Amino acid sequence: MFKAALPAALLLSALPQIAAAHSALGFTGARFSLEKGTGDFGVTRADLNADFAITEAHGLQIDLGASDAGPRWRGDLAAHLYMAPTERAKYGVFAALGDTSHESQTSWAIGAEAIWAVGARSSISARAGLGSVSPGSNDFVFARLSTRYGLSERTALTASLAVTDIDEFSFSARETTASLGLAHRIGHGPVTVSARIENSALSGSFASKDETRIVIGLTTRFGATGHGIRNQPFAPVRPLDTLFARGTFALD
Numbered sequence: 499m500f501k502a503a504l505p506a507a508l509l510l511s512a513l514p515q516i517a518a519a520h521s522a523l524g525f526t527g528a529r530f531s532l533e534k535g536t537g538d539f540g541v542t543r544a545d546l547n548a549d550f551a552i553t554e555a556h557g558l559q560i561d562l563g564a565s566d567a568g569p570r571w572r573g574d575l576a577a578h579l580y581m582a583p584t585e586r587a588k589y590g591v592f593a594a595l596g597d598t599s600h601e602s603q604t605s606w607a608i609g610a611e612a613i614w615a616v617g618a619r620s621s622i623s624a625r626a627g628l629g630s631v632s633p634g635s636n637d638f639v640f641a642r643l644s645t646r647y648g649l650s651e652r653t654a655l656t657a658s659l660a661v662t663d664i665d666e667f668s669f670s671a672r673e674t675t676a677s678l679g680l681a682h683r684i685g686h687g688p689v690t691v692s693a694r695i696e697n698s699a700l701s702g703s704f705a706s707k708d709e710t711r712i713v714i715g716l717t718t719r720f721g722a723t724g725h726g727i728r729n730q731p732f733a734p735v736r737p738l739d740t741l742f743a744r745g746t747f748a749l750d
Contacts, residue, residue, distance in 0.1 A: 524550045524551040524552060525548065525549070525550055525551075525721065526549045526550065526551050526557070526721055526729075527548075527549050527719060527720060527721030527729060528546065528547065528548040528549070528719070528720040528721055529545075529546070529547050529717060529718070529719050529720070529731055530544075530545070530546050530717070530718055530720075531543075531544070531545045531715055531716065531717040531718075532544055532715060532716050532717075533545075533713055533714070533715040534713070534714055534715075535696070535711050535712070535713040535743075536711045536712045536713075537709050537710070537711035537712075538709060539567075539698065539709050539711070539740075539743040539744050540567075540711055540713075540743070541565050541566065541567045541739070541742070541743050542565070542566040542567075543563065543564070543565045543566075544563065544564045544565075545561065545562070545563045545564075545734050546561070546562045546563070547559055547560065547561045547562075547731050547732075547734075548560050549721075549729075549731065555581055555582055555583050556579075556580070556581050556582075557579075557580055557581075557582060557588075557728075558577065558578070558579055558580075559577070559578040559580065559731055559732055560576070560577055560578075561574065561575065561576040561577075561578070561594075561734055561735070562574070562575060563575075563576075563734050563736075565736075565739075565742065567742060567743050567745070569745075570598060570599050570742070570745065571598070571599050572596055572597065572598040572599070572742055573596070573597050574594065574595070574596045574734065574735070574736065575594065575595045575596075576592055576593065576594035576595070576734065576735045577592065577593055577594075578590055578591075578592040578611070578732045579591055579592070580611075580732070582727065582728045584727075585615075585726035585727060585728055586614065586615035586726070586727055587612070587613065587614050587615065587727055588612065588613050588727050588728060588730075589610070589611065589612035589613070590610070590611065590612075591608070591609065591610050591611075592607075592608065592609055592610075592611055592625075592627070592732070592735060593606070593607070593608045594606065594607045594608075594629075594735035596736070596738070598742060602633075603631060603632070603633070603742075604631070604632050605629055605630065605631040605632070605737075605738055606629050606630060607627050607628070607629030607640070607735055607737055608627055608628065608629065609625060609626055609627020609628065609640075610625070610626060610627070611623070611624065611625040611626075611732055612624055612625075613727050613730055613732070614727070615726075615727050616645075619647060619648035620645065620646065620647045620648065621645065621646045621727060621730065622643070622644070622645050623642075623643070623644045623645070623646075623732070623733065624641075624642070624643050624644075625640075625641065625642040625643075625732075625733070625735075626639075626640070626641040626642075627639070627640055627641075627735075627737070628640070629737060631664075631738060634666070634669065636664050636666045636669055637664070637666065638662055638663060638664040638737065638738070639662070639663050640660070640661065640662040640663070640737035641660070641661055642658065642659070642660040642661075642733070643658065643659050643660075644656065644657065644658035644659070644733065645657050645658070646681075652682060652683040652684075652685075653680065653681070653682045653683075654680070654681045654682075655678075655679075655680060656677070656678070656679045656680070656681055656692075656694065657676075657677065657678050657679075658675075658676070658677050659674075659675075659676050660674070660675045660676075660737075661673070661674050662737045662738060662740070664702070669702075670702040671700060671701065671702035671741065672700070672701050672702055673698070673699070673700050673738075673739075673740035673741060674698070674699045675696060675697065675698045675699075675739070675740060676696070676697050677694045677695065677696040677697070677713075678694060678695055679692060679693055679694020679695065679713070680692065680693055680694070681717075688718050688719040688720065689716065689717070689718045690716075690717045690718075690719075691714075691715070691716055691717075692714070692715040692716075692717065693712065693713070693714050693715070694712070694713050695710065695711075695712055695713075696710070696711050696712075696713055697709070697710045698710075698711070698740050698743070699740075700740050700741070700744060706744055
C-alpha cells in the first residue's frame with residue numbers, strides 16, 4: 499500500500515504542470531483514480547490520464563499508472579491516438595509499456611479500441627490487441643469488452659469481460675476477468691466513488707484457483723466535465739494484470 503502511495507503522490511504533483519499546458523498543448527482534461535482490491539491477489543492501483551486535443555476531431559490520451567501487489571509493483575505508460583467525429587463515438591489505436599519490479603518483467607502491447615454511445619444512457623467499449631512479455635519473448639493476444647449504463651444522472655452500472663491468451667511452446671496461459679459494479683458521482687462535483695465485484699481466473703501452465711474480490715475506487719476529474727463520449731477516457735491498458743497479481747513470472 500505504501501509503495502503505491504509514492505507513485506500516487508508523484509502523479510498528483512504532475513497535475514498543475516499538465517493544467518498549465520492547456521493553451522500550448524490543447525489540454526482538455528485529466529482524471530486521477532485510486533483503487534484497492536481485496537483477496538489474496540488484490541492490487542492497489544493509482545492511475546492518471548490526461549487528454550489533449552490535436553484538432554477538433556482528433557485527440558491524444560496519455561496514461562501513467564502504478565500497481566502495488568505486496569512484494570512487487572509495476573509501472574505502466576500508454577498513449578491512445580483517437581478520432582472523435584461526434585459526441586457519440588471515439589475510436590483509435592494505442593501503444594503501452596509495462597515494467598514490473600522483483601522479477602524484471604517487461605511487456606509491450608499495441609492494438610485498436612473504440613467507445614460508442616448506445617441510446618441516451620449507455621455506452622459500449624471494445625479493445626483488442628497483441629503484445630509480448632520478457633523474459634522469454636512470449637507473445638500474447640488480448641481483448642476487452644465493457645459497458646456502462648446510466649441509472650441516473652450521477653449513478654452508473656458498469657460491467658466488463660477481459661481475456662488474455664499466451665500460447666507458446668514453453669509457456670501457455672489464459673487469464674479471464676469479469677466484473678460488475680456501480681459508480682456514483684458525489685453531488686455535482688468532480689469526485690466519483692465506485693465499487694465492483696470481480697472474478698479472476700488463470701488456466702494453463704501455471705493454473706491457480708479462481709478468485710472473486712471486491713474493488714473499491716475513488717476518481718477525480720480536472721478540466722472537461724461534459725457527458726459526451728468525447729470526454730469519456732479509454733480504460734488503462736493492463737492485459738497481463740492477472741499474471742502480475744498472482745506473481746506468475748516464470749516466462750523464460
